[in-house]
Amino acid sequence: LVEPAKVLFLNNAINHGVFTPIGTAEALEAGKSILFMIESNPGPGLGLLLAYCVAGKGETRSSAGAAAVIQFVGGIHEIYFPYVLMNPIVILGPMIGNIVGIFTLSMLGGGLAAAASPGSIIAEMLMTPKGGYFANIAGITVAAVVSFLISAFLLKFFGKDASLAEAQAQVAASKAASKGQTIPAASTGASVAAKDVRKIVFACDAGMGSSAMGATMVRNKLKDAGITDIEVIHHPVSEIPGDCQIVVTHHELSGRAAERAPQARIIPIKNFMGAPEYDTLVKELLDARKGGSAPAPEAAPAAKEAPAASGDTLLEEKNIVLGCAPVTPEEAIRACGRLMVDSGYVDEAYIQGMLDREASFSVAIGSHVAIPHGTNDVKPLIKRTGVVVMTYPDGIDWNGDRVKLVVGIAAKGDEHLEILGRIVGIASTDEDTDKLVASAGAGELFKKLNGLA
Known part of the structure; x- marks a missing residue:
């Protein structure tokens, strides 16, 4: 540029x-x-x-x-x-x-x-x-x-x-x-020393889908690196807490994130699944801790795990639709929304909120995965938390991205996070998702995503 x-x-x-x-x-x-x-x-x-x-x-x-x-x-x-x-x-x-x-x-x-x-x-x-x-x-x-x-x-x-x-x-x-001047490397938001980081927030528009998956990925990477003193959470961009030091968000939301959290360093990314910035961030945090320039802090409280579903299953086998023919992103979103309405998860108007979310920025999050969900404004239209899954073996051209696994989300709270975490585990790369879509049946997906296998 x-x-x-x-x-x-x-x-x-x-x-x-x-x-x-x-x-x-x-x-x-x-x-x-x-x-x-x-x-x-x-x-x-x-x-x-x-x-x-x-x-x-x-x-x-x-x-x-x-x-x-x-x-x-x-x-x-x-x-x-x-x-x-x-x-x-x-x-x-x-x-x-x-x-x-x-x-x-x-x-x-x-x-x-x-x-x-x-x-x-x-x-x-x-x-x-x-x-x-x-x-x-x-x-x-x-x-x-x-x-x-x-x-x-x-x-x-x-x-x-x-x-x-x-x-x-x-x-x-x-x-x-x-003008012959030099400026430091481009950065966004406040300058934050890596050794001082205690809370990382992943922020998206509604805080129920892409940010939750990004937070799960970085939480796992930090755990694998042996870093236990950093809390990783997700929030809507309008509700970023004031005590965080780093905010990771979609690049189109970086301006809003900076306004909401002026004290934080903003890391803009293109997608929440497998962004290269994750490994860079974890390495930076690990190097800061190896330097020994700061006393070892107390471990941050572990992120809350979603409670096991009791009674209703968040992902019902009837809401796993395989082998769909290629369609437009709008048609795929409407199909997910229709499944949610028919299952009693959301009101009809929630579908428009899903389309509005896509219009703001794409719900394709990388690794051939898209997670349609509504904006923060239509959360009141959610009757109960539910997830639907549709696969497109031939792929969908999603505004320049390739999507084969579409996961529709309606979440009142955090009950859906376990399923999103399992999606991160089985579809973290393009190859993982392609293999899953090509080989897994509805029964197998039902068991994997509900933690029954």
Whole structure:
């Protein structure tokens, strides 16, 4: 990402260092110059950000609207750089938009009397000479429309799920480098010494699925490494406790996590199953403890184990559906939701909450596994805790991920954690999941996931 960022900053330097002096000389003779609008035209950046509002996902989609206002009205063009870096191909939108905008300005005789700084619509209008408003507004509008159409198309068909926080860090690094400055390696949240870590929180939107599985994996890794003084728990991102030192969360939630837990170090990940950051974190914690720089702390209380199901079985054999034909992610989510409704686990409206959760960020968590579940807002629609399982031997294209095992979750409390822990044990890699889906029957899955085998 750093190289595209350097290109953006170099482009700005060229515009200010070359076009502005030439434009000033031209304006002294003709009263205006189109060169002032090559860099300051807010239309191309506006089009790109509006495209993210329509075709973006999760955090990028929700933040793009505010960024568009800042860019168009405030004239801070750098605010759209991270959106370019997340999907470098979309730079074609603003580039072509600017070209078409310049052509429009040239045809209509547009231009500014002096440099517009900052490059906002307000500054553009203030620097527009008398009689030039129609041409300049047309040039800005055409540039925005063309940029929007191209960017939206590219995002829809070629866009990738990326971290806005990481892209913003890359922009900061490139900006510092362009000024001859150095900055420390990118990090998120507070700086926390590894030897001081006593509580790690895994956070997701609802706190019932992906974060629980991630917490289970790291808890097991810490145990295998002989680290017993760290508590690993999971919570919704809106309920992160204030006494934790590390928060592990999906990269699209990293901003919310940092706001909720400013005292903590935030570790953004792409998926909760087998993220490479887990091994790095465990090694860091182990090395800190081997250093002997701190007295051995008392062991943290063991994470609460889910109680054994009494009475109702959380996963009923009738809710294990094998050999499903490939469908879209939405269809798979609806199928899981229908099983939950028919089994009396949730109200009908919970299904929409599951779809909303997927719209925020994908429930595909890696290792060819997806765990559809509702957002935190629809938890009141859960009647009782239940789990459903569906297998797709040929796989589902889940927004770029491959999914073969779909586990639908409705959880009022922590009763489902035992089943999720067993899924971690038998489907922790792509190969494990593929083998399980290809060979296990409903009876075998029923026994394995309910701890009966």
